[in-house]
Structure formats: C-alpha cells, structure tokens
Amino acid sequence: MTYSREIYDKAYHIIEDRRREAESVAQQHTDRVYREIPELEEISRQLVSCSLGAARAVLKGANTKEELERLAQISSNLQKRQQELLASNGYPANYMEPVYTCPHCNDTAYVEKDGKTVYCDCFLKLLIECSCDEINKLSPLSLSTFDTFKLDYYPYDSNADGVSPYTRMSKILNFCRNYAINFNGEGKSILMRGATGLGKTHLSLAIANEVLQKGYYAVYVSAPSLLARLENSHFNYNSSEEEQLLQTLGDCDLLIIDDLGTEFLTPYSKSTIYNIFNNRLLKRKPMIINTNLTVRELQDVYSQRFVSRIIGECDRLDFIGKDIRALKA
Numbered sequence: 102m103t104y105s106r107e108i109y110d111k112a113y114h115i116i117e118d119r120r121r122e123a124e125s126v127a128q129q130h131t132d133r134v135y136r137e138i139p140e141l142e143e144i145s146r147q148l149v150s151c152s153l154g155a156a157r158a159v160l161k162g163a164n165t166k167e168e169l170e171r172l173a174q175i176s177s178n179l180q181k182r183q184q185e186l187l188a189s190n191g192y193p194a195n196y197m198e199p200v201y202t203c204p205h206c207n208d209t210a211y212v213e214k215d216g217k218t219v220y221c222d223c224f225l226k227l228l229i230e231c232s233c234d235e236i237n238k239l240s241p242l243s244l245s246t247f248d249t250f251k252l253d254y255y256p257y258d259s260n261a262d263g264v265s266p267y268t269r270m271s272k273i274l275n276f277c278r279n280y281a282i283n284f285n286g287e288g289k290s291i292l293m294r295g296a297t298g299l300g301k302t303h304l305s306l307a308i309a310n311e312v313l314q315k316g317y318y319a320v321y322v323s324a325p326s327l328l329a330r331l332e333n334s335h336f337n338y339n340s341s342e343e344e345q346l347l348q349t350l351g352d353c354d355l356l357i358i359d360d361l362g363t364e365f366l367t368p369y370s371k372s373t374i375y376n377i378f379n380n381r382l383l384k385r386k387p388m389i390i391n392t393n394l395t396v397r398e399l400q401d402v403y404s405q406r407f408v409s410r411i412i413g414e415c416d417r418l419d420f421i422g423k424d425i426r427a428l429k430a
C-alpha cells in the first residue's frame with residue numbers, strides 16, 4: 102500500500118466520524134428509553150456490576166468457576182428482562198446498541214486475522230475512495246451528465262458512408278448509457294475515437310458520474326497532464342507521489358484516460374502508458390480511452406502490438422461530425 106499520509110488521515114477521519122455518529126445515536130436511544138422505562142437503567146447498572154464481579158473473581162482465583170457461573174446466570178436473566186422490556190414498549194432488541202457502518206470492524210478500521218491486527222476491507226476501500234477523490238479534484242467531473250448531452254448539435258445529413266452524425270451519435274449515446282447502467286467493475290473497455298470537440302470527454306464523464314453514483318470508484322485523467330505530473334514526480338525523486346498515483350490508477354474501478362496520444366512523448370511516458378494499460382488489462386479492470394488519433398497514428402506513436410491488444414479489449418466508438426463546441430458558442 103503506497104498512500105500518502107494525507108490520504109490515510111482523511112480515511113481515518115471518515116471512519117472515526119462514522120463510529121462517533123453510530124455511538125451518539127445509540128446514546129440518544131439509551132437516554133430515551135431510560136427516561137421512559139427507568140427499570141432499564143437499573144438493569145444496565147446491575148449488568149455492569151456483574152461484569153465487574155466476574156473480573157474480580159478471575160483476579161482472586163479461588164472458587165472462580167462457581168462464582169462465574171452464578172454471575173453468568175444473573176447476567177443472562179437481566180438481559181432477558183431487558184429484551185422483554187424493550188419489546189413490550191415497542192423497541193427493537195438492539196435499540197440501545199450502536200449500528201456501525203461496518204459490522205466487521207465496528208468502524209475502527211482494524212480486524213483480527215490469523216492472530217494479527219490488519220486493516221479492515223472497509224478501510225482499504227476508503228483509502229481508494231479518498232485517493233480517487235484527490236485525483237478527481239482536478240477534473241470537471243461534476244459538469245457532464247447524459248441529460249446535458251445534446252444530440253441537436255449533430256447534423257441529420259448523411260456522411261460519405263451513408264450514416265448521419267445524428268444517427269451515429271444517438272447510437273453512441275445509447276451505448277454509453279447502457280454501459281454505465283450495466284457497469285459492474287469488470288469487463289470490456291471503451292475506445293472513443295474521433296476529432297476534438299465531438300463529445301468524447303462529455304460522454305466519458307457522464308459515464309463516470311453514473312458509475313460514481315453506483316458506488317464504484319472512477320478516475321478521470323487527461324493523458325498530457327497525468328504524464329506531466331508523473332514525470333515531474335519521477336524526475337524529482339518524489340517516488341511516493343508517483344507510486345500513489347500509479348497505484349490509484351491501477352486500483353480504481355473505472356479509469357478514464359482522455360486525449361491519449363497528445364501527451365509529450367518520452368521513453369518514460371511511453372513505458373508508463375504501457376504499464377498502466379497492461380496492469381489494468383491483466384486485472385480485467387475497464388478503461389475508457391479517448392483519442393483524436395486514428396488507429397494508424399496510434400500505432401505510429403505506440404506499437405502495433407500494443408494498439409492491437411487495446412483494440413481487442415475495447416468496444417470501439419467512432420465519433421463523427423463537426424466540432425460542436427463552435428456550434429454551441
């Protein structure tokens with residue numbers, strides 16, 4: 102695990118808030134039933150004194166077994182009475198107990214596994230989530246939805262191949278909606294290809310929005326700025342930032358790489374792109390790759406083998422039409 106101190110702190114903060122909230126609700130519930138049913142408060146006091154008695158008996162040592170059995174019996178009767186009182190007053194049996202978000206670690210971040218204390222899965226998920234948030238802070242993720250995607254900007258007149266941009270884009274829009282609806286964190290990737298300004302970024306962000314709302318982690322990055330940032334960390338020997346970024350790009354459920362092929366090409370950027378892609382393809386984790394290069398141009402930039410492999414893993418969407426940003430303006 103290679104997350105920064107800030108990411109750990111942020112995740113701890115969230116989990117602590119969850120725990121405090123659960124405990125504060127339980128306390129409010131307890132106060133309420135004590136007011137309504139004073140016998141319950143008395144029972145709680147006796148339960149505490151039972152467990153103190155048990156601890157004392159263990160420390161003393163003599164006749165421990167008999168004493169412990171006696172106390173266990175008293176405690177069990179008290180608990181029965183407690184349940185009866187709650188039920189007869191219309192409260193669920195666990196009304197005074199905290200209901201934690203994670204029942205495995207009770208929102209503490211830690212669990213026991215094979216005699217060792219380890220991070221609970223819920224905390225590991227939080228780390229990924231916080232890390233995705235961190236990257237997405239820099240992108241216009243919230244601005245694009247399917248509802249704000251306007252087909253009216255695409256002409257009805259057919260192109261040379263007999264398909265109108267309007268028809269093509271309606272199909273692409275449908276495809277993207279279905280992709281988002283059926284997204285389950287694994288399976289096929291998408292290659293969005295076409296000139297600048299035809300809606301590739303908009304639709305991929307719309308998918309990201311839906312996927313995030315379904316509780317998956319989606320990360321959006323543009324290839325040039327991502328590689329500039331990675332390269333900067335790499336050559337300034339800031340290996341922890343570089344590792345964390347790469348880790349998050351590998352861990353998130355959906356990775357969107359915009360403008361592939363427009364990054365500044367160096368041996369480092371090329372090998373990093375190879376690594377990111379290979380890593381995700383191996384884990385069968387989906388990506389949305391946007392490029393305004395043709396397949397031939399992509400092959401010239403990267404290798405034929407690499408590009409064929411990507412195309413094999415992707416559903417390919419070819420965007421057609423004129424730059425709609427000019428039309429919108």
Ligand SMILES: [Zn+2]
Binds near residue numbers: 204210211221222224
């Ligand atoms: Zn947990």
